[in-house]
Amino acid sequence: MSKLLIEGKKQLYGDVCVQGAKNSALPILASSILCGSESVLHNCPNLSDVDTAIKILRYLGCKAKRQDNVLTVNSDGMSRSDIPVSMMREMRSSIIFLGAILARTKRARLSFPGGCEIGPRPIDLHLKALRQMGAEIEEHHGIIDCTAPFGLNGAKIALSFPSVGATENIIISAATAKGTTTITNAAREPEISDLADYLNSCGAKIYGAGEGTIIIDGTEKLNGCQHFIIPDRIVAATLMSAAAITGSHITLRNIIASHLEAVIPFFEEAGCEISVKGTDLSISSPHRLKAVKMVRTMPYPGFPTDAQAPVMAMTCLANGTSVFVENIFESRYRHVGELARLGANIKVEGKVAVVEGVKALSGAAVEALDLRGAASLLVASLAAEGITELDGVKYLERGYEGFETVLNSIGAAVKKI
Numbered sequence: 001m002s003k004l005l006i007e008g009k010k011q012l013y014g015d016v017c018v019q020g021a022k023n024s025a026l027p028i029l030a031s032s033i034l035c036g037s038e039s040v041l042h043n044c045p046n047l048s049d050v051d052t053a054i055k056i057l058r059y060l061g062c063k064a065k066r067q068d069n070v071l072t073v074n075s076d077g078m079s080r081s082d083i084p085v086s087m088m089r090e091m092r093s094s095i096i097f098l099g100a101i102l103a104r105t106k107r108a109r110l111s112f113p114g115g116c117e118i119g120p121r122p123i124d125l126h127l128k129a130l131r132q133m134g135a136e137i138e139e140h141h142g143i144i145d146c147t148a149p150f151g152l153n154g155a156k157i158a159l160s161f162p163s164v165g166a167t168e169n170i171i172i173s174a175a176t177a178k179g180t181t182t183i184t185n186a187a188r189e190p191e192i193s194d195l196a197d198y199l200n201s202c203g204a205k206i207y208g209a210g211e212g213t214i215i216i217d218g219t220e221k222l223n224g225c226q227h228f229i230i231p232d233r234i235v236a237a238t239l240m241s242a243a244a245i246t247g248s249h250i251t252l253r254n255i256i257a258s259h260l261e262a263v264i265p266f267f268e269e270a271g272c273e274i275s276v277k278g279t280d281l282s283i284s285s286p287h288r289l290k291a292v293k294m295v296r297t298m299p300y301p302g303f304p305t306d307a308q309a310p311v312m313a314m315t316c317l318a319n320g321t322s323v324f325v326e327n328i329f330e331s332r333y334r335h336v337g338e339l340a341r342l343g344a345n346i347k348v349e350g351k352v353a354v355v356e357g358v359k360a361l362s363g364a365a366v367e368a369l370d371l372r373g374a375a376s377l378l379v380a381s382l383a384a385e386g387i388t389e390l391d392g393v394k395y396l397e398r399g400y401e402g403f404e405t406v407l408n409s410i411g412a413a414v415k416k417i
């Protein structure tokens with residue numbers, strides 16, 4: 001298992017381009033199954049989670065070829081409708097393939113995603129919605145066996161929680177269903193809008209993505225298209241945290257500032273100056289950050305849960321007390337114990353984490369336990385005195401493309417061993 005050695009206290013400088021969004025690429029790759037022809041996806045990040053999605057597409061009999069950040073997929077030769085347990089275990093979010101496989105082949109057989117590093121990942125909202133659309137679903141021995149011999153029908157679906165994955169599975173299932181589907185209390189994340197943009201370019205009729213109510217008029221046939229994946233707003237927030245904690249001034253290129261509207265105010269509260277020009281965002285940070293009073297994670301457009309860990313790292317050295325409330329996932333504070341090994345002073349009580357800023361962090365051997373936790377430890381290590389050894393790099397590589405190279409290109413000293 002590879003590790004990263006980070007020499008802290010390096011000032012960062014210069015420009016860095018933000019990768020394509022993992023959480024947009026994955027549902028779009030799954031939904032490409034609906035089109036029996038070729039799609040070309042540009043700005044697709046080179047990540048292990050994307051590799052897993054490619055593996056699943058190939059297992060299903062689809063073609064998938066990567067050329068740097070361009071992915072060419074074609075589900076014309078699709079011949080299976082199941083995903084092996086091993087692949088489901090590799091990536092919980094493979095559940096996003098359920099709707100696409102079912103809509104395309106009228107059956108789907110997947111295992112329950114099971115819990116993951118950040119807590120149980122229930123899929124009750126996904127299954128309830130698919131049943132409303134006419135799917136017969138049996139759940140036994142951890143396997144979900146779905147059939148829709150007469151295809152799927154449009155339905156009125158009210159989500160009890162604006163689940164991102166459930167919203168995506170419904171959109172994908174409804175795109176070629178018979179009749180109209182309405183989703184109320186839908187997730188509003190930008191990745192939902194990107195999925196809808198891709199499918200509409202393929203001929204789908206999806207209205208209102210990004211709003212709380214989405215209407216999908218089922219269409220017979222969808223044809224592949226060219227699509228540019230949106231930038232990754234969580235990677236952008238992570239790079240901003242890296243600049244903030246090291247008192248640096250950097251410019252992020254290829255961002256969509258409106259996707260960061262819930263995040264930017266916290267960097268400004270911490271004393272950073274943020275300026276946006278088109279698709280560039282410059283952040284210039286004070287020598288010592290101020291604490292951020294209260295960060296509550298919420299569904300979009302609220303503060304994103306995926307940015308909680310990296311932003312928490314930034315507050316470890318701030319002057320004062322910062323409070324985080326994690327409202328989305330049950331156990332998304334596993335990075336706290338490891339941050340403490342670097343000298344951070346954080347107390348967790350249920351959903352609440354209280355960070356008392358300290359004067360200095362010192363390098364140590366730490367271990368990443370999940371994707372955003374890995375990013376959090378990396379951010380903190382950039383400002384720690386001495387060398388930090390970060391284990392569990394496989395988690396980082398699920399969501400951050402060549403991150404050590406990216407950080408070194410703006411002045412960090414990160415070595416992979």
Ligand code: EPZ
Binds near residue numbers: 026120161372
């Ligand atoms: C997506 O996960 C993202 N993953 C997550 O990013 C992100 O944290 C999450 O949305 C919230 O924004 C991808 O897009 C691949 P949810 P998802 O369904 O779809 C509960 C990362 O770090 N829930 O919105 O699984 C669930 O338990 C990853 O990039 C149900 O109760 O998130 C959770 O508490 C981590 N029943 C909450 O809703 C369901 O049927 C949010 O889950 C579905 C979800």
